[in-house]
Amino acid sequence: MKARIAVAAFALAVLAVPQLGRDYYSILMLSFFAYATVLLGLNLLFGYGGLLSFGHALFIGIGAYAAAVLTGKLGVLHMEAILLVAVAASVLVAAPVGALCVRYVKIYFGMLTLAFGMLFYSFLLKFYHLTGGDEGMRVLRPTLLGFDLSATPKVQFLIGPYYYYSAAVLAVAAFVMWRIVASPFGLCLKSIRENPTKAESLGISVNRYRWYAFVISAAYGGVGGALLGPTTGQVDPNLAYWTHSGNLVFMTLLGGFTHFFGPVLGAFVFIYLQDAVMSVVSYWRLVFGAILAVLVIFVPGGLVGLVTGRGVRPGIKAMRESPR
Amino acid sequence: MILQARDIRKLYGEFCALDGVSVGVNAGEFVSIIGPNGAGKSTLINVLTGILEPTAGRVFFKGRDITGIGPVRLARLGMARSFQLVSIFPELTVLEVLQVAVVSRLRRGARLFASLARDREVAEQALEVAELFLLADKRTVPARQLPQGDKKLLDVASAFALQPEVILLDEPTSGVSTRDKTKVMEILVSASRRIGIKAIIQVEHDMDIVFGYSDRIIALHEGRVLADSTPGEIRANEDVVNMVIGRKGRKRSTC
Numbered sequence: 001m002k003a004r005i006a007v008a009a010f011a012l013a014v015l016a017v018p019q020l021g022r023d024y025y026s027i028l029m030l031s032f033f034a035y036a037t038v039l040l041g042l043n044l045l046f047g048y049g050g051l052l053s054f055g056h057a058l059f060i061g062i063g064a065y066a067a068a069v070l071t072g073k074l075g076v077l078h079m080e081a082i083l084l085v086a087v088a089a090s091v092l093v094a095a096p097v098g099a100l101c102v103r104y105v106k107i108y109f110g111m112l113t114l115a116f117g118m119l120f121y122s123f124l125l126k127f128y129h130l131t132g133g134d135e136g137m138r139v140l141r142p143t144l145l146g147f148d149l150s151a152t153p154k155v156q157f158l159i160g161p162y163y164y165y166s167a168a169v170l171a172v173a174a175f176v177m178w179r180i181v182a183s184p185f186g187l188c189l190k191s192i193r194e195n196p197t198k199a200e201s202l203g204i205s206v207n208r209y210r211w212y213a214f215v216i217s218a219a220y221g222g223v224g225g226a227l228l229g230p231t232t233g234q235v236d237p238n239l240a241y242w243t244h245s246g247n248l249v250f251m252t253l254l255g256g257f258t259h260f261f262g263p264v265l266g267a268f269v270f271i272y273l274q275d276a277v278m279s280v281v282s283y284w285r286l287v288f289g290a291i292l293a294v295l296v297i298f299v300p301g302g303l304v305g306l307v308t309g310r311g312v313r314p315g316i317k318a319m320r321e322s323p324r
Numbered sequence: 325m326i327l328q329a330r331d332i333r334k335l336y337g338e339f340c341a342l343d344g345v346s347v348g349v350n351a352g353e354f355v356s357i358i359g360p361n362g363a364g365k366s367t368l369i370n371v372l373t374g375i376l377e378p379t380a381g382r383v384f385f386k387g388r389d390i391t392g393i394g395p396v397r398l399a400r401l402g403m404a405r406s407f408q409l410v411s412i413f414p415e416l417t418v419l420e421v422l423q424v425a426v427v428s429r430l431r432r433g434a435r436l437f438a439s440l441a442r443d444r445e446v447a448e449q450a451l452e453v454a455e456l457f458l459l460a461d462k463r464t465v466p467a468r469q470l471p472q473g474d475k476k477l478l479d480v481a482s483a484f485a486l487q488p489e490v491i492l493l494d495e496p497t498s499g500v501s502t503r504d505k506t507k508v509m510e511i512l513v514s515a516s517r518r519i520g521i522k523a524i525i526q527v528e529h530d531m532d533i534v535f536g537y538s539d540r541i542i543a544l545h546e547g548r549v550l551a552d553s554t555p556g557e558i559r560a561n562e563d564v565v566n567m568v569i570g571r572k573g574r575k576r577s578t579c
Binding site for chain 2: 176179180182183184185186187188190191194195197198199200201202203204205206209212216
């Protein structure tokens with residue numbers, strides 16, 4: 001019940017942000033919508049499936065470049081089409097990549113996903129004629145639900161229609177994910193995280209379910225990437241770089257992976273904290289490194305864990321500490 | 325015969341864990357596998373449940389060759405197992421652990437958008453099994469918080485929730501206090517009748533349990549079948565008494 005009230009209050013606050021007149025903070029919210037969508041997917045794989053991907057920026061890259069190619073090269077400006085293509089392209093890539101990766105667990109899974117992420121990064125960087133190389137590509141302003149908003153000034157577009165559009169996409173993505181984790185599939189995925197050998201003995205096809213989770217999380221990555229594109233109006237290979245994947249993991253740990261909304265909160269705090277720290281000191285990574293260390297040692301349940309008092313559940317303890 | 329293993333050989337490098345073992349189980353039987361440490365009991369269970377592929381020999385279940393097909397397909401064919409060391413899902417509640425098995429049996433695991441909470445069939449069947457195993461009162465307790473004996477029961481109960489035709493129990497009463505062992509076995513036997521399980525195969529060290537419940541006993545020794553007979557004949561078999569059971573007939577082996 002408390003969680004529902006918190007989510008409802010947060011949703012209302014989100015809707016009110018553009019009315020506050022601080023345009024800069026409203027635009028930062030666009031990043032939040034995009035990353036929160038990505039993290040909902042990433043956490044299906046990690047929080048529910050027990051597999052930590054270090055290459056998920058790959059799918060952000062796919063989504064963002066889908067937006068760039070469609071708007072810039074193919075003249076398709078419908079945001080709905082961009083989202084659909086982003087999902088389709090992510091799924092298409094994730095299906096074979098995932099089939100290979102889910103055969104491995106723990107660090108091997110992480111390293112494989114990292115490798116595929118870097119492969120895609122290199123592709124974006126080196127295939128200059130297709131991708132624009134390190135200069136990247138422009139993303140033209142899309143139409144939203146068929147409405148052509150090209151006459152609207154950029155900031156007004158971003159904090160107006162695009163803001164609410166992105167918020168709606170996140171809301172739908174969250175609702176769908178909520179259904180997924182509360183489904184029989186969600187339960188089976190949790191059982192695989194807890195004890196794959198036992199799950200198999202109960203007739204659960206462990207690799208197949210992990211693969212489903214991988215593909216779904218990739219689709220979420222694609223949607224998040226597609227949302228990011230029009231926000232910056234520009235995409236470049238750094239979107240798929242491994243440090244970007246690292247940020248996703250950071251956000252997840254910051255918010256807390258044991259709670260459905262933990263990563264969403266993590267994305268929110270990360271984005272505004274990064275902005276605040278960057279405005280004060282230039283070496284924000286140093287500050288964030290220290291925060292990460294404190295998190296891992298003292299607050300393994302993340303911010304949500306702090307609030308709910310479930311910060312050091314034995315499950316987390318087992319994942320975090322080496323066996324003695 | 326519902327389950328049959330023919331001429332099973334299993335080598336681990338140079339070491340021969342099973343050397344030409346042939347065993348079979350008929351419908352309606354309760355069979356115990358006994359033997360000292362290193363006799364090959366666990367290897368045999370793992371071969372029978374398709375986890376291990378034997379070096380030579382075949383395993384047949386309901387007339388079908390199931391050698392090395394793996395636990396997932398075997399569970400679907402109607403064979404389930406429990407583990408020697410408690411194997412559960414620590415963070416899931418008792419009811420959820422049983423629901424995993426029911427969802428698997430009803431083939432509903434790939435339902436991505438269906439609501440588990442609204443699936444009454446799954447909830448009812450899981451609760452039924454919880455009641456059979458006297459775990460219904462604890463259905464909302466996370467499995468990791470259960471006492472050791474209840475964890476063991478839950479492990480076995482989840483295998484029963486698959487409603488298999490044959491069930492293999494790897495030391496169902498290990499880790500259970502002597503006082504509670506009979507209780508566990510009574511629960512097991514009555515649950516298997518209710519669920520309609522056709523045959524039970526267990527590995528067990530407690531000779532009171534073995535002789536009290538088995539229709540037939542298979543004694544393994546150094547990878548071979550030393551004896552395969554009724555409890556009465558096993559008790560009269562000098563070799564088995566010397567090598568497996570011990571003189572007093574009650575002494576537990578060390579493994």
